[in-house]
Amino acid sequence: MQVPAQFQYEKATSVDEALRLLAQYGPESRILAGGHSLIPMMKLRLAQPQALIDINEIGELARISVEEHTLCIGSMVRHAELLASAVVGEHFPIFHDAERVIADPVVRNRGTVGGSLCQADPSEDLSAAFAAVRGEAVIQGIYGQRTVPVREFFRGPYETVVGDGELLVGLRVPIRSSASAYRKVERRAGDWAVAAAGAELRLEGETVAEAGIGLTALGARSFCAPEAEEFLTGGPATQARFEQAGAIAAEHCAPVADQRGPVDYKRHLAATLTARALRAALHRWRGGHPAAGEARETEA
Ligand SMILES: Cc1cc2nc3c(=O)[nH]c(=O)nc-3n(C[C@H](O)[C@H](O)[C@H](O)COP(=O)(O)OP(=O)(O)OC[C@H]3O[C@@H](n4cnc5c(N)ncnc54)[C@H](O)[C@@H]3O)c2cc1C
Structure with a gap:
């Protein structure tokens, strides 16, 4: 049986608390979103974080909204929620096309948009979809927020520009006629x-x-x-x-x-x-x- 190495488990209920916990545990801590990529890696001991910071209860990260002609997708929006969103389908049907072919309902009910992008797997479907529509990633640290074009988000396979102590809080795509x-x-x-x-x-x-x-x-x-x-x-x-x-x-x-x-x-x-x-x-x-x-x- 595969079991992860020992780790500390923390649950954050706000972005501020998640950032405080990231600072407290340092670079050996990892964010836990849907866990569909991270937990299997921990079981195989390919990842051995000392602390997991669970952000599943941060409601503000799980919203889809339109603000000032921009589609805003929180990092904790599940694949299934992106697929079910009428506003997403209306403006960017590419996301519905991609979500229909990502894994199966079990993965889609739990896996998140933010986890998909942060995992940076070279085969991740949403990374290509967000790159095609020139989306932007909103990253937050204790200093405040910064916005990075998705096309500059990936450093390479399994590596992104999200630094130690930072959290991907959402994705933004300006709405235009397309x-x-x-x-x-x-x-x-x-x-x-x-x-x-x-x-x-x-x-x-x-x-x-x-x-x-x-x-x-x-x-x-x-x-x-x-x-x-x-x-x-x-x-x-x-x-x-x-x-x-x-x-x-x-x-x-x-x-x-x-x-x-x-x-x-x-x-x-x-x-x-x-x-x-x-x-x-x-x-x-x-x-x-x-x-x-x-x-x-x-x-x-
Ligand atoms: C059987 C199976 C089939 C799959 N098939 C496909 C497929 O066909 N196409 C596809 O695109 N994907 C597929 N996936 C991957 C799926 O999309 C996962 O949901 C996704 O890779 C990870 O999302 P998650 O929310 O589970 O992230 P997690 O596993 O929780 O996290 C992944 C990584 O991102 C980090 N992270 C997560 N959220 C944040 C955040 N907000 N800020 C900073 N860091 C963060 C974590 O610390 C971890 O390092 C599949 C997965 C499985 C298990």
């Missing part, structure tokens, strides 16, 4: 991505005024594809251009071979899924609503 979508290939329903791509488009007439592309499980720096975004911007929104953008995204990412597939297969998926996510976003921009099931493509 359309977005997410497409993922997995070996079987509920599995981590073999590869996935998200896209956001804003058009002026038939011209792409702004494009955002997020990639996951593809070794893309900061989960995004800036070369493909640059290629699309200012050009016509056509299928041929989307396929070219996909080819550019595939050329610039850096997938690794693993049990989910070889490099050339993953590059093929990078190209195909980028083009499909762009096409789905364009369809939504024109008033269409692709069926929910279309976000998932299983191999089996």
